[in-house]
Amino acid sequence: MTALATLLLGGVFAGLLSGMLGIGGGILVVPLLIFLLPVMGLPAAIIVPTAIGTSLATIAITTFSSAYAHQRHGNIQWPWVKQLAPVLILGGVLGSWVGVSINPLILQRVFALMLLVLAIRMIWKRQPRNKEKAIKNWKVRSFGTAIGAISALIGIGGGALVVPLLHYYQVPMARAVAVAAVCSVVLATFSTLLYATMGGSAHGLEIPWLVGFIYVPAWLGIAATSVLFAPVGAKVATRLPVRYLQRVFASLLIVVAIHLLITG
Template sequence: MIADPALLAGYGGLGLVVGFVAGLLGVGGGLIIVPVLIFLLHAQGLAAGLEPQLALGTSLASILFTSLSSVRAHHRHGAVVWPLLRRIAPGIVLGTLAGAVLAAQMPATLLKLFFVAFLFYAAIQMWLDFKPAPHRGLPGPAAMTLAGGVIGAVSSWVGIGGGTLSVPFMLWHNVPLHRAIATSAAIGFPIAIAGAAGYVLGGWGASGLPAGSLGFVYLPALFGIVLGSVLTAPLGARTAHRLPVRPLKRVFALLLMVLALRMAWTF
């Protein structure tokens, strides 16, 4: 385990930002964690050529800790649709695990390209405040498993809890917004478990990883991110009640655009 205070402070600072933004806008932190962690690892000369895998695995592992408090809060308000979660969970787990194991073998450039494309998609979705109109009820078991597999696989390639995909999916299938958001938070937990496990297994024994790595999960960064985010998430949530959310989402969308362009510039 790396004990350099400067490095831990940097990861903790990333966690502070991620926690505040997550509490403020109700979005997961993976879209910030992954690109910033890639930049930090590259600047430190760590895991050359494996930075995307290490950043993705660490991001998904952090969701294991950060999603629990969110799920408990939504559950207390009776907003989580647990039957829906049970129906989609098998596909989520299989898709995420398979996606993470596959990503561990993919070229770093291909992963970065996919992530940049997804950042642009997420930024446009947030800027437009896109919410699909409900058209139908929830599909049958096979379609739910397929949908879960796609959400899980994509989430494993971009290091998120799936909300950017699962919320629109549920809204499209006539799930009310507050229940879709709450259930998406619950969906993030099996994504985090399967994704972290996949990146640990996929990176087990890989050469060139920095000290303190568990497969493709970098424990010093994980510790700093989780500690920082736990401290600032409540502050972000309180601030959200005092400020207009729509302009803040547009500011965050611009930040995602900048991160996407910065990553694209490094290809």
């Protein structure tokens, strides 16, 4: 399979996952790009940060399409968006700075461990006790800042962590996915701008179509199909329970995470 075909197919799955689970698709796109960018001729020294930056750029497009579809279905709870968006951006600034400042192999290991955590969280959903259901703004904002930092650090857009947070506070799944999609648009857009202004020429590299740590051909290849399939996933999320889909995807995450931990 050619690199272009692989990117297009990856975009299909990223779009579906974005719409159905509100996760932006980064947990699929980043490993895909880590494996594919060397084939496309990029040097090993910038593979991981470029995979993360490019992933965030695709998430900004994909989740916008997903969020728009969820808005049409009336699923977005805007008070949650207003509370989370500012702290996600703050965390995104911290995560983007750290993401281009540490060893790429360490970054790959961090990403793999986060995939395992997310997989376990999808398989085992802890339901809060009654006394834990009260929403404490300081607690939500603290978690939001941490989510922003982690998401920008490993290139996942934030939805994969926002959904469990909202589920903890008993937000219905379809609405949690919708809020996560909007939050991912905000965080991914801001983080993309940061990654686009860092790297590349700063490391003495002059690579065609590389803008900072965003590789434009890979970005366009994935976005071309992900933006089309995100509304399909959003429609499925409003009609079908996503529990079984989460379990299947969690199994995929475990396989990918183990591979990333033992390679490099």
